[in-house]
Amino acid sequence: MTGLVWFRHDLRTSDNAALSDALTAGPVAACFCVCDQQWREHDVGDRRLAFLLRTLTALQARLEILNVPLRILHAPRFEDVPGALEKLWDELQVTALYFNEEYPLNERRRDAAVAERAKRNRLDVRRYAGSLTLSPGTVRTQEGKPYTVYTPFRRRWGELVDPVAVNPAPAPQRQPQAPCAGDPLPPALGGVSHELEADAWPAGEAVAAASLERFVIERGSRYHKDRDLPAITGTSALSQHLSVGAVSPNQCLKAARDANGGQLAGDDQGINVWVNEIVWREFYRHIIAQFDHVSKGHAFRTDYDALAWRDAPEDLHAWQEGRTGYPLVDAAMRCLVATGWMHNRLRMVCAMFLSKHLLIDWRAGERFFMQQLIDGDFASNNGGWQWSASTGTDAAPYFRIFNPASQGKKFDPKGVFTRKWVPALAELPDRYLFEAPTREGVDYPEPVIEHSAARQRALDFFKAK
Ligand SMILES: Cc1cc2nc3c(=O)[nH]c(=O)nc-3n(C[C@H](O)[C@H](O)[C@H](O)COP(=O)(O)OP(=O)(O)OC[C@H]3O[C@@H](n4cnc5c(N)ncnc54)[C@H](O)[C@@H]3O)c2cc1C
Structure with a gap:
């Protein structure tokens, strides 16, 4: 009688209900399916594959301490997964399969196929x-x-989540002996070595736990003041760990609650606002789990599927390469491509710029972000893009159009972030930086479109739909 824990984007041993439960029931093996072809189809970029592999390496070391062997299966596409798992559970005489849910449609279909196959084989799922x-x-x-x-969701979520509900799962118990040997990890995933950007993006649950602790102690109380300033580290920088499951939302909420007098909404304004962000993540997951059309590339508000977006490859390239002539947008896009990271405020600015100023289909931007971001996550990325393009769950209508110059003056007032990524503007006086950066002797392009004309064009575009 062996239990099999199937790891996916839950690459941690702590607060992992599937693992803890399996270990209380009897001998346990674990597995992970390498679905490299499918991941590429889902726009998973190189740096995320490398990060995933490093997280897996850390997981394997933790599992070894628990005497749980990790088997690695190759199932290039999701439809190959049931067969690959079946072979393993035949070999190990598995009687129960344990896993944590995933919510995008393809993942749910994969899991339904696996569950059906498992039941046919008389496995407990x-x-x-x-x-x-x-x-x-x-x-x-x-x-x-x-x-x-979001706002009514947040209210109801708060009513349902009493402090007890955020208690992480019990610590997993070490088993006396492993039921089989584990597999060595591949040196590369999808052709990408674990070494890619390894110093920039350390991985694993110990790294994630330390970051969480540091954030709550050192920056949590200032979060509401600092979180919109891209020139400083005012946020938790946990999203890449959350996206592979090296840390769980329960662990984040428990840390927040412990730092806030035992409350999720207590006296600490910074922590309260941070909890709201964790709930945004929850909200977008609930959306994709319950509205299948979102996973099929449709606008959440299906009436917006009819919008005739501009086909403008040159503008799209200018945006991707940080050559729009809007310093904040360009700095943010250059930072994204160079590092895999973009600050949340700037994600909104850049997404709104593509979809409103340039009237380019938000799906092109969603895809590019997914390929570049270290924390690329379908639910949050899609939610953020549709929010910015006004095709999604945002309660505010389409006439919310950020002015990139005002955003720059407000959130990067001295231009510290902007000058770093657009060095041609390093010496430009503050008064010109966001309003009139194109000047003689400065190697910086003219704006691709003037702001007020772009704003009017976007208003007409959305009104006419
Ligand atoms: C256009 C666009 C695309 C985005 N794409 C992604 C993505 O692919 N992956 C991703 O994890 N986040 C995405 N976000 C949300 C957000 O920008 C990042 O989660 C955040 O910048 C991560 O930084 P942090 O970990 O320091 O967050 P913190 O500010 O410390 O917040 C804590 C956690 O809350 C969650 N969170 C915070 N803001 C949001 C939000 N607006 N929506 C959903 N969850 C949130 C994240 O898991 C984050 O790690 C996107 C937002 C926009 C506007």
Whole structure:
């Protein structure tokens, strides 16, 4: 009688309900499926593959301490997964399969196929909501419908999540002996070595736990003041760990609660606002779990599917390469491509610029972000893009159009961030930096479109839909 824990984007041993439960029931082996072809189809970029591999390496070391062997299966596409798992559970005489749920549509279909195959093989299938605090379907309106707007979702979520509910799962118990040998990890995933950008993006649950602790102690109370300033580290920088599951939302919320007098919404304004961000993550996961059309590339608001976006490859390239003539946008895009990171405020500015100033389909931007971001996550990325393009769950209408110059003056007033990434503007006096950066002797392009003309064009575009 062996239990098999199937790891996916839950690459941690602590607060992992699937693993802890399996270990209380009997001998346990673990596995991970390398779905490199499918990941590429889902726009997973090189730096994320390398980060995933480093996180797996750290997981394997933790599992060894628990005497849980990690088997590595190659299943290039999701449809290959049931067969690959079946072979393993035949070999190990597995009687129960344990895993934490994933919510995009392809992942749910894969899991349904695996569960069906497992049941046919008389395996017990145990599923857990490991990447969420509350399962989709448990946060509903009085009429029993899913919430489609964040603020009422947040309110209801807060009512349901009493402090006890954020207690992480029990610590996993070491088993006396491993039921089989583990596999060595591949040196590369999808052709990408674990060494890629290894210094910039350290991985694994110990790194994530240390970052969480440091954030809560050192920066948590200032979060509401600092979180919009890209020139400083005012946020937790945990999203890449959350996206591979090296840390869980429960662990984040527990740390927040412990630092806030035992409350999720207590006296510490910074922590309160940070908890709201964790709930945004939950919200977008509930959306993709309950609205299948979002995973099929459609606008959340399906009436916006009819918008005739501009086909403008040159403008798209200028945006991707940080050559729009808007310093804040260009600095942010250059930072993204060079490092795999973009600050949340700038993600909104850049996404709105592409979809509103340039009227380019938000899906082109969503895809580019996904390929570049170290924390690329379908639910949050899609949610952020659709929010910015006004096709999504945002309660505000399409006439929210950020002015990149005003955003620059407000959130990077001395231009510290902008000058770093656009060195041609390093010596430009503050008064010109965001308003009139194109000057004689400065190697910086003219704006691709003037702001007020772009704003009017966007208003007309959305009004006419
Ligand atoms: C256009 C766009 C694309 C985005 N793409 C992604 C993505 O691919 N992956 C991703 O994890 N986040 C994405 N976000 C959300 C957000 O920008 C990042 O989660 C955040 O910048 C990560 O930094 P942090 O870990 O320091 O966050 P903190 O500010 O410390 O917040 C803590 C955690 O809360 C969650 N969170 C914070 N803000 C949001 C948000 N707006 N939506 C959902 N969850 C949030 C993240 O998991 C984050 O790690 C996107 C936002 C926009 C506007």
